[in-house]
Amino acid sequence: MNRRKYLNRGRLFLKKRISPFFNKILLPLTAYVFIQRNKPFILTSYVFILFAETVFIASNSDIKYFGLVGLFILISLFYKLSSKVTFGLCLLLLSIMYCSFIASPSSPVTEKAAVFIVLFMIIGIIQQWKE
Secondary structure, rough: OOHHHHHHHHHHHHHHHOOOHHHHHHHHHHHHOOOHHHHHHHHHHHHHHHHHHHHOOOOHHHHHHHHHHHHHHHHHHOOOHHHHHHHHHHHHHHHHHHHHHHHOOHHHHHHHHHHHHHHHHHHHHHHHHHH
């Protein structure tokens, strides 16, 4: 979508909702970051961050788990991703878990991948239910 058309549509919406937060932060954010031409970059970046968190970072924290899952929920709402994308991400995590389990059965990488699989399966089931 053309950026000018998108901004004009946002200005029409702003006539109904005048707020400095919406005007200064949310409208430029949606106009420049979450437009369709940046979709592959944002999704690829998210997958790399998730892969790095699962494989390379050794600490376990619920804040990281729910932060990454919440970020995926926001991305899926902005881009209206289907449940196939979420289940594809679960398949990627399952392959990470399989390779890690073959290498060493009781490793933190296997546990983290299993936690992410469960969380993303719940998100995928909810998305499938809404579709």
